[in-house]
Structure formats: C-alpha cells, structure tokens
Amino acid sequence: xxxxxxxNISEGEVGFSDEIIKLGAEELLDCIQCAxxxxxxxMVLAGFEFFNKRIIQSILxxxxxxxxxxxxxxxxxxxxxxxxxxxxxxxxxxxVMAMRRSAIREFALPTLAIEGLKSLYDVGxxxxxxxxxxxxxxxxxxxxxxxxxxxxxxxxxxxxxxxKSVLSSLGIIPMDAGLSDVTCCEV
Amino acid sequence: MKVxxxxxxxxxxxxxxxxxxxxxxxxxxGVEIDDLDGQSCCPSWGTMPSVDExxxxxxxxxxxxxxxxxxxxxVTVCGSCYGSLSETKYxxxxxxxxxEKVNExxxxxxxxxxxxxxxxxxTNFFYNEIGIEKIKxxxxxxxxxxxxxxxxxxxxxxxxxxxxxxxxxxxxPVMLRELCEALGASAPYYSRILDCCGMGxxxxxxxxxxxxxxxxxxxxxxxxxxADLLVTGCSSCLIQFDTAQAPMRKDKKIDYEIPSIHYxxxxxxxxxxxxxxxxxxxxxxxxxxxGKLKKIN
Numbered sequence: 077x078x079x080x081x082x083x084n085i086s087e088g089e090v091g092f093s094d095e096i097i098k099l100g101a102e103e104l105l106d107c108i109q110c111a112x113x114x115x116x117x118x119m120v121l122a123g124f125e126f127f128n129k130r131i132i133q134s135i136l137x138x139x140x141x142x143x144x145x146x147x148x149x150x151x152x153x154x155x156x157x158x159x160x161x162x163x164x165x166x167x168x169x170x171x172v173m174a175m176r177r178s179a180i181r182e183f184a185l186p187t188l189a190i191e192g193l194k195s196l197y198d199v200g201x202x203x204x205x206x207x208x209x210x211x212x213x214x215x216x217x218x219x220x221x222x223x224x225x226x227x228x229x230x231x232x233x234x235x236x237x238x239x240k241s242v243l244s245s246l247g248i249i250p251m252d253a254g255l256s257d258v259t260c261c262e263v
Numbered sequence: 264m265k266v267x268x269x270x271x272x273x274x275x276x277x278x279x280x281x282x283x284x285x286x287x288x289x290x291x292x293g294v295e296i297d298d299l300d301g302q303s304c305c306p307s308w309g310t311m312p313s314v315d316e317x318x319x320x321x322x323x324x325x326x327x328x329x330x331x332x333x334x335x336x337x338v339t340v341c342g343s344c345y346g347s348l349s350e351t352k353y354x355x356x357x358x359x360x361x362x363e364k365v366n367e368x369x370x371x372x373x374x375x376x377x378x379x380x381x382x383x384x385x386t387n388f389f390y391n392e393i394g395i396e397k398i399k400x401x402x403x404x405x406x407x408x409x410x411x412x413x414x415x416x417x418x419x420x421x422x423x424x425x426x427x428x429x430x431x432x433x434x435x436p437v438m439l440r441e442l443c444e445a446l447g448a449s450a451p452y453y454s455r456i457l458d459c460c461g462m463g464x465x466x467x468x469x470x471x472x473x474x475x476x477x478x479x480x481x482x483x484x485x486x487x488x489x490a491d492l493l494v495t496g497c498s499s500c501l502i503q504f505d506t507a508q509a510p511m512r513k514d515k516k517i518d519y520e521i522p523s524i525h526y527x528x529x530x531x532x533x534x535x536x537x538x539x540x541x542x543x544x545x546x547x548x549x550x551x552x553x554g555k556l557k558k559i560n
Contacts, residue, residue, distance in 0.1 A: 100316050118417075118459035121479065122472040151468035154308040154346060155417035155459050160433065169422075176313040185313075188467045192310050200303035202310045203272035212279040215540045221275040221282070222298040230301030233372040237325060240368045241311065241318030258371045 088138020096135050099174035106164045107132050113158035113168040124148045128158045128168035131175055144184040149175050180246065194249045200224025200234050264392075265295040267330045269348070269382065271341035272304050274498050281498055284531035284541035285340055285385065291534040292393055292401060299329045299337065305347040309464055312347065316354075320361065321368045323351030324376040328369070336381045338388050340527050342418030342497030343463065345426075348382040353425040384419050386496040386526050387428050390438045395445045403535035404556040405447030412490030412521065413439045413450050414480070414504065416497030417459050439496050442526060446533045447557075450494070455483035460495075462503035477507045478516055485519060492552050493523040501525045505546045522547040532556060 097104050114120050114129040126134065126148035134143050143149065149172055158168035179185055192202040200223060209219035220226040224234055232255070238244070239255040266289070274282045289296050305323060306312065312319040326348065330337045339345050355362045356378045366375050389398060413436075419426075420433040430436045434457065443450035458480045459465075461473030481504075484490040495501045504523035511517045524542060531541040533556070542549055 118461065118465065118476060121458070122461065122465060122469075122475050124469070124472065147468055150309070151465040151472070152308075153417060153459055153461075153463050153465050154312075154343075156346070156421040157417070159422040160420075173308075173312060177315065180314055186468065189309050189313065192307070193314070196304055196306060196310045201272040201276065202304045202307045203276060205276045208276040208279065211544060212275075212282075215280045215283045215543050216537075217279050217283055217286075221270055221279075222300040222302070223270065223275060224301060224303040225275075227301045230303065233301075233325060233374075234303050234322065236371050237321045237368055238311070238318065240371055241321065242315040243311070243318055246314070 085137045089140045092138045092140045093135055095178055096174045099177040101171040101174035103166045104171055107166045108164055109133060112161045116157035116161050118153055119151055124151055132171050143175060144179055144182055147186060150186050190248060197238055197249055200231050265297060265335050267297045267299040267333055267335040267337040269337040269339040269344055271339055271344040273502060274340055278544055280541055280544040281340055281525050281528060284528040287531045287536045287541060288527055297333050297335050302326050302329055305344040307343055317364050320351045320355055321365045323348050324365055327380060328374050328376055330380040331377055336383055338383045338385055340385045340498050342416040343499050345382060345384045346418035349425045381427050386439055386442060390442060391428055398445050402533050402559060404533045404558055406555060407447040407557060409448040409491050409555050410488055411443045411448045411450040411492050411494050412453060412484035412488060413443060414493060414495040414500050415439045416495060416500045419496050443494055451488045453483050453487040455480045460500040460503040462499040474507055474511055481521055490521055493521045494526050494529055496526055508547060520547055522549045522552055
C-alpha cells in the first residue's frame with residue numbers, strides 16, 4: 077500500500093488565501109471543490125500532481141510551501157476549460173495565475189520563465205531567435221519583422237511600461253533603472 | 264478592407280513560412296494588411312501575466328493602441344496571442360478601475376487605451392468576414408479525397424465570454440471543419456477533437472508529459488478517421504504537432520506520422536502559393552499532400 081502523507085493543516089500559512097485573492101483570484105473562496113475543473117484539465121490528462129482543483133485546495137488550507145516546491149503551476153496551458161465549466165465562477169485559471177504571481181515574489185520560478193521575461197525586456201518578444209533572418213529571407217520575407225525587435229523607439233516604450241510594473245521591484249531580471257523615472261511623454 | 268497583422272513571436276521568428284502564407288492569403292482575398300509597426304509580444308502567459316495583472320494589460324494595451332492609431336482591427340494566426348490580447352481587451356473594457364490604472368502607466372509613453380479595436384483569430388476572420396463561398400470561388404486548387412483531422416486549439420474556444428467571435432457551442436467546434444471542407448477535403452469529427460496539444464507552459468515544464476497529449480490526440484485521429492493531414496488554427500499547436508512527431512517516433516511512442524499544417528498555410532496552397540515559401544519550414548513530410556492538390560480548370 078502506498079504511504080499516506082498526512083498534513084498538519086494547523087501549520088498552514090495564515091493569510092495565504094488573502095494573498096492569492098489580492099494577486100487576482102477574487103472568487104477563490106467560492107470554490108466548493110466539485111472537481112469539474114479537474115475533469116476538463118489537460119494537466120490531469122498529462123499526469124501532473126497539482127492541477128486547478130488541487131492547487132485551489134492547497135491554497136485554501138495554507139500549503140504554500142508544497143506549491144512552491146512543485147513546478148506544476150508552470151505547466152498550466154492557460155486553456156481556460158476550467159473557467160468555462162466552473163459552476164461557481166471561481167475562474168480556476170485566475171487562481172493558477174495568482175499562484176504563479178505569488179511564487180515569483182518568492183523567486184520560485186523556472187529558468188525558462190526568467191529567460192522569457194528577460195527576452196521580453198531585451199527585444200520585446202518572449203520567443204526570439206536571433207538567427208531567424210535567414211529563414212525569413214528563405215521564404216521571401218524581409219529579414220526583420222516590423223516589431224520592437226527592429227524598432228528602438230517602440231522597444232523603449234515597452235521597457236518603460238515594464239519598469240512601471242511590479243516586475244521592476246522584484247529583481248528577477250536586469251532592468252535599465254534610468255527608465256523608471258519617466259513620468260509623462262518623455263519617450 | 265484593411266486589417267492589422269499581429270504576427271506574434273513564434274510566427275515571426277520560428278515559422279516565418281506561416282507569416283508568408285498569411286500575407287499571401289490576405290493579398291489573394293483582397294484584404295490589405297497594415298504591419299502595426301512597433302508591435303511586441305502579446306505578452307505570452309509565462310511572462311507578464313504571471314507577474315502582475317496591470318503589467319500584463321499595459322503591454323497588451325500598447326499593442327491595441329498601435330491598431331487604434333491605424334484604425335484597424337488586429338488579426339493573428341496564433342491562439343496564444345489571441346487569448347492573451349482578448350483577455351486584455353475584455354478586462355480593460357469591463358473594469359474601469361483597472362483601465363484607469365493601466366492608462367496611468369501608459370501616460371509615461373504619452374498613450375491612452377481607448378478600446379476602439381478588436382483582436383481576431385485568422386480562422387474566425389475567414390469564416391465570418393470573408394465567408395465560405397468567397398473562399399471557394401477564389402480557389403485555384405482543391406484537396407479532394409484528403410481526410411483532415413482538425414485541431415481548433417484551446418484559445419479559439421475558451422473562455423468563450425472573452426472572445427468577440429467564436430463557436431456557437433465551444434465544446435462542439437465546427438468552423439475549422441467547415442473551412443477545411445470548403446477546400447474540397449473531408450474533416451470529420453473524432454473523439455479527441457477538443458484535446459489540448461500540450462505546447463506552451465506544459466512543454467516547457469515537462470516535455471514527456473506534453474507528448475502524452477500529442478499521442479492521445481494523434482492516435483484518436485489515426486484510428487477513428489484515418490487522417491491524412493492535421494490542420495490547426497493556431498501557430499503554437501502547429502509547432503507542437505510539426506516538431507513532436509520525429510522524437511516520438513524515435514522513442515517508439517508512435518509508429519506513424521501525420522503531416523501537420525496551419526489552416527492559413529493550407530489555404531495559401533489552395534490559392535496557388537509557392538510551397539517553398541508557405542510550408543518550406545515544415546518538419547513533417549507534406550509531399551504526399553502537395554501531390555494531392557488538384558488544379559481547377
């Protein structure tokens with residue numbers, strides 16, 4: 077028989093639910109653990125240990141450490157089947173995203189997520205291949221697409237917005253401090 | 264008619280043949296494209312949406328503002344971009360306090376989000392704006408005798424409330440099937456039609472787990488309808504099905520290949536595009552399908 081793990085829920089982190097609600101999961105407490113979200117979730121089909129229903133349950137009993145130690149929240153596909161089927165309008169996807177926001181504030185995020193954020197700040201694209209120009213030319217396109225990657229003014233705008241966001245206070249990626257003081261129209 | 268082309272990261276840098284296909288199709292159908300110069304990542308789910316709501320919507324709003332300044336709706340071939348930007352618009356249009364906060368951030372770059380334009384998914388645009396009849400009349404080649412397994416993609420379906428246009432019933436999608444049938448192919452129902460491709464966060468977190476979803480889907484398509492071709496409405500699904508099959512065959516997880524293509528690429532081929540330009544970066548073998556394109560006299 078598999079070993080049963082017993083949690084002492086009196087040791088759960090008090091205030092964890094409130095933190096998650098503030099980070100964007102406003103309907104968290106309406107969850108009745110009916111598992112309709114789990115029945116629809118691709119993460120269940122793929123065999124992840126923590127998926128929408130179990131993530132919500134862990135939050136409700138204050139098990140923050142367990143969720144920080146597991147990378148399941150980063151495997152969410154943002155497919156929103158759960159949001160569509162939830163009979164209580166909890167928006168389980170919003171809970172998963174709020175949990176990611178909580179994890180990021182504890183520096184518990186995968187390397188790929190850090191790289192994606194860095195790439196977004198550096199060129200304006202989470203996915204970017206510096207050598208894509210060759211393939212672009214091969215299919216008859218200009219080497220450079222008309223995006224922030226080739227438009228310094230647009231990239232500066234994007235960076236100013238990222239500097240204005242919470243990201244700038246988290247120290248996850250290097251950011252240009254000089255852009256933080258821009259107040260209006262100084263682009 | 265004019266639209267803004269929201270190209271997205273994966274299409275511009277990973278599958279520019281899909282970008283070429285979109286430009287070819289729009290030109291062939293008489294739709295003018297604005298490049299929305301200065302656009303950025305939507306932003307994708309693993310970046311700003313995972314950090315902070317206001318930061319997410321501020322970056323999304325900057326993309327919308329470019330289309331507002333050009334007075335065009337945006338069209339994308341990427342489900343992830345469609346999803347992230349649809350959520351941005353839905354929340355900014357509905358939540359006044361949030362819009363105020365985001366517009367306060369946007370002041371720093373001298374801009375304001377007004378909400379006057381939409382984001383549309385290419386397949387929805389073809390179905391609702393161009394229409395099946397006009398597509399049929401424009402064809403130079405048809406695909407008779409080809410059986411297609413369609414992959415609409417999660418972000419064309421749910422959450423239905425945030426999308427400006429979509430299926431009557433998001434659990435029984437018909438639009439992509441009808442769009443494929445317009446090309447002369449058959450596109451029957453199969454039991455895993457709704458299943459997720461496993462790309463995105465799941466593939467980045469655990470590639471083997473994501474291949475389980477690929478296998479379940481492909482097996483269903485193969486056994487139930489004997490699909491000759493997989494057609495997606497989303498560039499992320501395209502990349503997953505086009506690149507996952509070779510390593511899965513090598514590991515003996517599957518013993519077949521279903522060539523995989525985006526609907527925009529298939530439509531480009533049927534409108535007479537050069538295959539080297541519109542499917543030239545495919546990993547799966549499309550030669551069998553290309554051989555079945557039949558010229559209309």
